[in-house]
Amino acid sequence: MTDVNRSIAFQAEKPASPPQADERLRDDTWWYGPVAMACFLVFWEVSVMFGSIPELFLPRPSVVVVTLYDLFATKGLVYDLGLTLYRIFGGFFLAAFVGIGLGLLMGMSKRIYAIADIFVAALYPVPKIALVPLLVIWLGTGNSFQIALSALGCIFPILVNTIIGVRQCDEGLILAARDLGANTVQIQRKVVLPAAIPAIFGGLRLALGISIILVVAAEMQTARYGLGAKLQAAGQVLETGQVFAILLLLAVLGILLTKGQDRLGGLVNRWRAN
Amino acid sequence: MQFEAISIEGLSHRFLSRTRPPTTALTDVTCRFPAGKVTSIVGPSGCGKSTLLLIMRGLVKASQGDVKFLYGNGAGALTPGDAPRMATVWQSFNLLPWRTVVDNVAFGMELQGVSKAERREKAMDAIKSVELSGFENHYPGQLSGGMKQRVGLARGMVMSPDILFLDEPFGALDAQTRLYLQEQLSSLVEKSAKTVILITHSIEEAIFLGDHVVVMTARPGKIAASLDVDLPRPRGIDVQNDKRFGELFSEIYGLLRDEVRKSMMN
Ligand SMILES: Nc1ncnc2c1ncn2[C@@H]1O[C@H](COP(=O)(O)OP(=O)(O)OP(=O)(O)O)[C@@H](O)[C@H]1O
Numbered sequence: 437m438t439d440v441n442r443s444i445a446f447q448a449e450k451p452a453s454p455p456q457a458d459e460r461l462r463d464d465t466w467w468y469g470p471v472a473m474a475c476f477l478v479f480w481e482v483s484v485m486f487g488s489i490p491e492l493f494l495p496r497p498s499v500v501v502v503t504l505y506d507l508f509a510t511k512g513l514v515y516d517l518g519l520t521l522y523r524i525f526g527g528f529f530l531a532a533f534v535g536i537g538l539g540l541l542m543g544m545s546k547r548i549y550a551i552a553d554i555f556v557a558a559l560y561p562v563p564k565i566a567l568v569p570l571l572v573i574w575l576g577t578g579n580s581f582q583i584a585l586s587a588l589g590c591i592f593p594i595l596v597n598t599i600i601g602v603r604q605c606d607e608g609l610i611l612a613a614r615d616l617g618a619n620t621v622q623i624q625r626k627v628v629l630p631a632a633i634p635a636i637f638g639g640l641r642l643a644l645g646i647s648i649i650l651v652v653a654a655e656m657q658t659a660r661y662g663l664g665a666k667l668q669a670a671g672q673v674l675e676t677g678q679v680f681a682i683l684l685l686l687a688v689l690g691i692l693l694t695k696g697q698d699r700l701g702g703l704v705n706r707w708r709a710n
Numbered sequence: 711m712q713f714e715a716i717s718i719e720g721l722s723h724r725f726l727s728r729t730r731p732p733t734t735a736l737t738d739v740t741c742r743f744p745a746g747k748v749t750s751i752v753g754p755s756g757c758g759k760s761t762l763l764l765i766m767r768g769l770v771k772a773s774q775g776d777v778k779f780l781y782g783n784g785a786g787a788l789t790p791g792d793a794p795r796m797a798t799v800w801q802s803f804n805l806l807p808w809r810t811v812v813d814n815v816a817f818g819m820e821l822q823g824v825s826k827a828e829r830r831e832k833a834m835d836a837i838k839s840v841e842l843s844g845f846e847n848h849y850p851g852q853l854s855g856g857m858k859q860r861v862g863l864a865r866g867m868v869m870s871p872d873i874l875f876l877d878e879p880f881g882a883l884d885a886q887t888r889l890y891l892q893e894q895l896s897s898l899v900e901k902s903a904k905t906v907i908l909i910t911h912s913i914e915e916a917i918f919l920g921d922h923v924v925v926m927t928a929r930p931g932k933i934a935a936s937l938d939v940d941l942p943r944p945r946g947i948d949v950q951n952d953k954r955f956g957e958l959f960s961e962i963y964g965l966l967r968d969e970v971r972k973s974m975m976n
């Protein structure tokens with residue numbers, strides 16, 4: 437009798453079909469966002485056309501796209517775009533490197549935490565844009581200033597999230613790893629770090645947004661080249677079309693970077709397993 | 711030198727807390743767990759069984775007293791020595807959620823630097839022995855409680871340790887699977903002469919699998935009694951119909967009932 441029960445119990449658990457993505461699990465809402473955006477643009481285009489709003493005030497989307505093309509074709513906007521991206525990512529990666537490293541150390545060592553925490557608490561709430569005058573005195577208005585500003589803005593969300601991620605690691609997992617013979621380095625590398633990855637990624641996500649904001653804002657104040665600088669210049673001479681074109685470029689950049697991070701998140705999850 | 715026993719003398723443990731008064735989990739535990747035997751530990755919930763396991767496993771330092779691993783020289787004298795190889799199956803599974811079943815089971819071998827092909831092969835065998843073939847590439851979050859528990863079992867067993875600590879290893883299983891795995895464990899233990907420390911809430915399981923049963927008091931835990939299970943091996947599940955089984959059951963149940971009553975009152 438027990439034999440019968442046994443085979444029932446186990447057969448019921450065998451996966452019914454070979455591992456294959458189920459039709460019903462496919463994401464069928466992916467086109468909602470793009471369609472909503474297209475509707476919005478059409479509405480904008482049509483209402484400007486028929487509402488006789490002056491172009492100086494609100495240009496049509498089609499005009500904005502043409503202007504953007506012009507900027508790339510004749511005004512060398514690629515250079516500004518490249519420069520801005522360089523500043524954004526320069527600061528971001530610098531902050532990621534230092535922030536994750538320091539965060540891991542602070543999360544894992546009580547002593548390092550005790551020393552570093554007071555500095556973090558003091559610097560975290562300072563509005564980073566308030567550091568512009570000081571940084572300009574120290575670094576001038578070149579790339580190193582932009583990158584330093586961006587890094588300062590990025591480092592805290594990354595650092596704080598990394599510490600939280602490390603601390604949240606389930607004590608039981610560490611015990612299990614020690615039970616299986618893990619040494620300290622193995623525990624950090626194979627348990628604590630992978631456990632902290634989602635939190636670290638949350639920090640990186642926040643940081644990239646902050647980096648874009650800070651770099652563009654700083655470029656508007658001090659730079660000659662870069663998207664922020666071009667935006668400021670266009671605004672001063674009332675080139676509304678150009679203003680919108682650069683805003684459009686920034687928006688597209690935002691979308692691309694966000695989606696890119698999602699992809700990267702998937703890759704990192706695969707890395708976590710080793 | 712032959713490993714003979716785990717010896718505990720006058721062991722107490724208190725968990726300190728910054729916000730609450732300390733919790734005394736164990737007081738003055740004195741006990742010996744013989745090598746090559748299965749010792750079952752039963753006791754009311756919260757009496758310190760898991761804590762005792764952590765201390766024996768060397769993962770928590772007791773506030774007082776310590777654990778010795780005794781080795782014999784063949785002439786009857788026992789001397790303490792290094793800890794033998796040990797592995798634990800956890801009450802709360804403790805599987806790494808970002809690793810698949812097979813990578814979880816192979817984790818211990820990976821830490822030791824066993825080659826990928828070899829550890830995968832061994833892990834697959836262990837997964838088969840707990841009837842989880844077909845789920846190698848699932849993540850713990852995609853498994854039921856009982857399936858997670860079996861992954862934990864496979865992960866501990868695959869290390870083929872000298873001492874196996876099992877903390878409530880069948881608690882989350884249905885009756886049939888539990889019976890099946892109990893029988894498997896029973897025959898494994900009889901064949902390999904492993905030292906097994908088994909914590910359980912089931913008196914039947916404690917007797918069926920154990921050579922000894924240690925009954926603990928309500929918190930703070932002490933040893934209330936230690937009984938020998940003088941039932942012949944190999945044991946099939948029908949040993950439960952044995953008259954001696956019934957006597958042992960009543961005896962342990964009587965001891966536990968008093969302790970549970972005490973633990974309810976304070
Ligand atoms: N990490 C900890 N910090 C503080 N107190 C703890 C900790 N672990 C356990 N305790 C306390 O120690 C006591 C014994 O816990 P333990 O987990 O050893 O019980 P147990 O006998 O395994 O119970 P169960 O049968 O329910 O698993 C409990 O009162 C618990 O509150």
Ligand SMILES: [Mg+2]
Nearest residue numbers: 759760761801
């Ligand atoms: Mg327990």
